Amino acid sequence: MSSRKISVIASVLVVSAGALRAATAPQPVGVRSALGPPKGIANRFYISNRPPLRRSAFVKLPIGSITPSGWLRGELRLEADGMTGHLQEISPWCDFNTSAWTDPAGQGKHGWEELPYWLKGYGDLGYVLKDERIIKDASKWIEAILATQDSTGWFGPRELLHSKDCDGHADLWPNMLALNVLQSWYEFGRDQRVMPFMTRYFKWELNYPEQDFLRGYWPPIRAGDNLESVYWLYNRTGDAWLLDLAKKIHNHAADWTAGVANLHNVNFAQGFREPAEYWQQANDDKYLHATERDYDQVMGEWGQVPGGGFGADENARKGYIDPRQGFETCGIVEYMHSFEMLMKITGDPLWIDRCEDLAFNSLPAALTPDLKGLHYLTCPNQVSLDRNDKSPGVQNGGTMFSYSAREVYRCCQHNVAMGWPYYAQELWLATADDGLCASLYGSSEVKARVGDGTQVTISEQTAYPFSDTIELKVSTPKVVRFPLYLRVPHWCDRPQLKLNGRATGLQARPDRFIVIDRTWKNDERVALRLPMKLSLRVWHKNHDSVSVDHGPLTFALQIGEKWQKYGGDDQWPDTEVLPTTPWNYGLVVDEKDPSASFQVIERDPLVDRPFSPATAPIALRGKARRIPKWKTDSKGLIEPLQQSPVKSEEPVETVTLIPMGAARLRISAFPVIGEGPAAHEWRGGP
DSSP states (O other): OOOOOOOOOOOOOOSOHHHHHHHSOOOOSEEEEESSSOSSOOOSSSOOOOTTSOOOSEEEOOTTSEEEOHHHHHHHHHHHHSTGGGHHHHOGGGOTTTBGGGOTTOOSSBOSSHHHHHHHHHHHHHHHHTOHHHHHHHHHHHHHHHTTOOTTSOOSOGGGGGBGGGTTBOOOHHHHHHHHHHHHHHHHHOOTTHHHHHHHHHHHHHHSOGGGTTOSSHHHHTHHHHHHHHHHHHHHHOOTHHHHHHHHHHHHSOOGGGSOOOOBHHHHHHHTTHHHHHHHHHOOHHHHHHHHHHHHHHHHHHOOSTTSOOOBSSBOOTTOOSTTSOEEHHHHHHHHHHHHHHHHHHOOTHHHHHHHHHHHHTTGGGBOTTSSOBOSEEOSEEOOBOSSOOTTTSSSOSOSSSBBSSGGGHHHHHHGGGHHHHHHHTSEEEETTSOEEEOSOOSEEEEEEETTTEEEEEEEEOOTTSSSEEEEEEEOSSOEEEEEEEEEOTTOSOOEEEETTEEOOOOOOTTEEEEEEEEEOTTEEEEEEOOOOEEEEEEGGGTTEEEEEETTEEEEEOOOEEEEEEEEOSSSEEEEEEEOSOOOEEEEOOSSOGGGGEEEEEOOTTOSOOSSTTTOSEEEEEEEEEOTTOOBOTTSOBOOOOOSSBOOOSOOEEEEEEEGGGOSSEEOSBOBBOOSTTSBOOOOOO
């Protein structure tokens, strides 16, 4: 899947911030289309990159500035009431009394990645929801972690200081996660102990012997996480030596500039962004291009499937590119996080399109609709979520498809916690020119300082992505001029904008921003419509199969589901999901007008649980024929696709398609039915 290259941001000018802002002529008042905010200036009210780091086009708002509502708040609430909110009752790695993360001597029973994986999502979940129970509970863990720092600056489990996995040297990977926990805690509550704590630890890293730094398998591959935390602290303290540490981290990290450094799905999902992170300091565009090139290479080979992920059911393997290959739940949330970061670093809205693709079409199906369990692998084509071993068709043995809240899916069980909370924090961004950007559309309220420093409130009402209309209300205590940026997704070529009920007539292009730069008064209204049209994508590398899109949503065949418990207990069951209706269909498509082959069925877009078959707010109806020889193999894994068009003598049937995210059992990459000499016979199994 070829992708547009990232737009290159101009070099930083070596002048004072005030002089640079004065030299940047203000844009004319009105409505326009733009690639992004002006370059080379910094937002005056929110922390962004200090020189010599490249200026940030978009800036994360302080945690608590955004209050999500609508379906997203529903998902967050389900998460709080579900597995993530109760993992201390389920996971042995989240036992406060036995964890090495809560013992100043670091001698507890469990001390690797699981606890900080969970805590960084759990804490942020509480902050986003303003849930006092979760906030108080998270603070208990954070207090314990802060207490583990010794006189050298090291913190966390002592066993990690001399890890056998790192040849007896320090394993820095789990601490990278814990640093994320502390960053969010500071952003939310301004705990003044955090920055000195991080400063002492980073001085320890700076002084750690070069030859022993970032040893082992995981730390160098995931060093971009460490780099992000160093820049976070530098932007708040201005300590120049932190940039020396950043250079040290980059020099000892896996070399993603030389090509794809690792094909483990989670390693890639978070590691590929490291060159673009370092680009902020290095001032060399080769680093920016390396991130985009690595993304293109992996997606071009293993990402030729719907859902926004790539086939790596542990590792991406040569030849395993069929949509029956899975993407780990850890990989889904790490990829989303990378895309959110890259949007702010580069200013390119295409990264947020990619985040939406995963968030709407893959992440929901990785969990049960009530968020009380998850599975390891989510596949675009996946017709039986039984407990049986699927290897070698998927790489790992054991159960990979059934749902569980228990430690059977040890890393994902904890890491999934960050998916929706991090997403909610990125709905709105501050801009370099002291404005606001609606980055990820969703019902919400944002409070932020803009223009001359006035705090405004913008209320957003929408059922997006199940509706194409976004309505904004601007509340301000006095008139204030500031720019409001509205993202135009790549799939929308005719956005429609109304300002205070009047059409603007603006013609904006995809992958750009509509900018409303004006003096705002209280209670002004903006209505943005992003017309969603039906379209087909053809996956040539996967035998010319097709997927059906409507705006940002991709659709899957609705398959009858039988949920049956096979383990666990009544509160946290281990569950299989088995098909009760046929799934082996090829689509009958009008070649001259593929979109005419489907009827859009719109239901109530304001349901509480949109990612469930029974309540999905939108569905499609189309024509299909069964392909009788398309079956599952001896282990219950769907057989790979074969070349389209495919012959079928079966009768034409009307089938229903629902959003991929609502379909736990799913066919989303379909064979196409054909006739005549160009159509292929489906070859049966042995």
